[in-house]
Amino acid sequence: MQAKVSPAAKIFLMVVILILYAPIFYLVIYSFNSGGSMSGFEGFTLDWYRELLGDTRLLIIVLNTLVIALLSALFATIFGTLGAIWIYNLRRGKNTIIGLNNVLMVSPDVIIGASFLILFTIAGIRLGFYSVLLSHIAFSIPIVVLMVLPKLSEMNPTLIDAAKDLGATRWGVLTKVIIPYITPGIFAGFFMALTYSLDDFAVTFFVTGNGFSTLSIEIYSMARQGISLHINALSTLLFFFTLILVGIYYIISQRGGIRLGGLRR
Amino acid sequence: MNKKVIRNLYMAPYAVWILIFVVAPILLLLYYSFFDIHGEFSLINYQRFFTPVYLKLTLSSFWYAALITLISLLISYPTAYFLSKTKHKQLWLLLIIVPSWVNLLLKAYAFIGIFGAYGAANNFLEWIGIGSRQLLFTDFSFVFVAVYIFVPFMILPIFNAINGLNPALIDASNDLGASKSTTFRRVILPLTFEGVKTGCQVVFIPALSLFMITRLIAGNRVITLGTAIEQHFLVTQDWGMGSTIAIFLILIMFVIIRLTGFRKRGA
Known part of the structure; x- marks a missing residue:
């Protein structure tokens, strides 16, 4: 398949990539516009960044978003990894459990959000930090399982037999053999969970109350009121943050031999 | 024990x-889904779903989702195909994936600026002589932004399918005298059809249930099943009807997954 790429094909690819990046750079460029709107660049300014850094309310929301992302990714990774080990050890019903695992992967966000809203209302959990955290853990668990399970399957089962023959306890087998082997999968799962949480809008929109907001929700309510260039400043910072995350994920997947398949939901 | x-x-x-x-x-x-707005047990929601209002809504939601999926496919297949022929294909692929990691809301917000009355798109139309026009809050902008968002998700499974193709098969086809277009039609396309199916699945289902873009970009001109569910749950507080639509959406989802087979996104 290493045939020559025709010039037309090259141009086509370039146009696709250009269009994919155009809106992002459009935001970034106008974040330096002293004009105050996203049309007509008047002059260079850093005012929007200054305004952004002075906005304590927004900084608290950024902090909320990060705390939710880190905590949910952490819990989802623990529960998801244990779940994957359980599925790996199952003799019967493996496919049923994997099927159930994948329900939240394919469900549209609106359905996840609406059904979780009913769930929290019935359980009497007040909408706010905890309902958002629980939802994020819930929708991140399946991706961790899907990242860890292939690593478990490619592990040679004789490794476990050997460890047992040499007198390792179940705990020893888990911590000294299995976990080290699947660590790349666990890290990949953690980062996917992290990005799921950071990116989520729809589910959070349903299960967040009045007092609690994440960045996506905040951008949505700001955008509904129209253009405001400190959203642009915020997006520029977020874009570079995303690049860093992609870089980390790329390194993990290269080292761990995980196929580059990690997309948002 | x-x-x-x-x-x-x-x-x-x-x-x-x-x-x-x-x-x-x-x-x-x-x-x-079995409770009406007053909390009484009834089948009214299911009756309402089969009234023209909701059937039309479902149909138009399907129409838009199909359109979005088709356009995404028409862009993604050639992109994935050309991508697989480039020298540093993994790097190019990464370049295409990166925008999909950027927060969805920010991309939608960017398009509010681009399609705005004095935005880049209108400047461009002005420049090529067509003249500026209303772009934001139209069907066009809705489909454009949706396709923009979904294209990377479509490219990835198709790319993986094409990339996994055994090159010997193509050489064999060429050696046996098949023309380029025949090779493509009879060898490459059938063998990468799984990737196409996966791509359609990961675009069509979310496209049916889009709701944020319908508000920000389409200005409520387009109502999808997702928008209807959101409306019933968060605005009119008619959870019964919202749940009924959700149940139908789940049924539709299962039918589509049955038809296309479950794949992890991008696998």
């Missing part, structure tokens, strides 16, 4: 998760 229970305790959180966050929510949606 007791020891065995303790040994298997490690799977408890995961099992609890399946029960509470996978099984229970679906059952709750089903349960709520």
Whole structure:
């Protein structure tokens, strides 16, 4: 398949990539516009960044978003990894459990959000930090399982037999053999969970109350009121943050031999 | 026996998760779909779903989702195909994936600026002589932004399918005298059809349930099943009807997955 790429094909690819990046750079460029709107660049300014850094309310929301992302990714990774080990050890019903695992992967966000809203209302959990955290853990668990399970399957089962023959306890087998082997999968799962949480809008929109907001929700309510260039400043910072995350994920997947398949939901 | 229970305790959180966050929510949606807005048990929601208003809504939602999927496919297949022929293909692929990691809301917000009355798109139209026009809050902008968002998700499975193709098969086809177009039609296309199916699945289902873009970009001109569910849950507070639409959306989803086969996104 290493045939020559025709010039037309090259141009086509370039146009696709250009269009994919155009809106992002459009935001970034106008974040330096002293004009105050996203049309007509008047002059260079850093005012929007200054305004952004002075906005304590927004900084608290950024902090909320990060705390939710880190905590949910952490819990989802623990529960998801244990779940994957359980599925790996199952003799019967493996496919049923994997099927159930994948329900939240394919469900549209609106359905996840609406059904979780009913769930929290019935359980009497007040909408706010905890309902958002629980939802994020819930929708991140399946991706961790899907990242860890292939690593478990490619592990040679004789490794476990050997460890047992040499007198390792179940705990020893888990911590000294299995976990080290699947660590790349666990890290990949953690980062996917992290990005799921950071990116989520729809589910959070349903299960967040009045007092609690994440960045996506905040951008949505700001955008509904129209253009405001400190959203642009915020997006520029977020874009570079995303690049860093992609870089980390790329390194993990290269080292761990995980196929580059990690997309948002 | 007791020891065995303790040994298997490690799977408890995961099992609890399946029960509470996978099984229970679906059952709750089903349960709520049998209650009308006053909390009385009734089948009215199902009757209402089959009235022209909701059938038209479902049809138009399908129409838009199909359109979005088709356009995404027409862009993604050649992109994936050319991508697989480039020298540093993994790097190019990464370049295409990166925008999909950028927060969805920011991309939608960017298009509010681009399609605005004095935005870049109108400047461009002005420049090529067509003249500026209303772009934001139209069907066009809705489909454009949706395609923009979904294209990377479509490219990835197709790219993986093409990339996994055995090159010997193409050489064989060429050696046996097939023309380029025949090779493409009879060898490459059938063998990468799985990737196309996966791509369509990961675009069509979310496209049916888009709701944020319908508000920000289409200005409520387009109402999808997702928008209807959101409206019933968060605006009119008619959870029964919202759940009924959700149940139908789940049924549609299962039919589509049956037709296309489940794949992890991008696998």
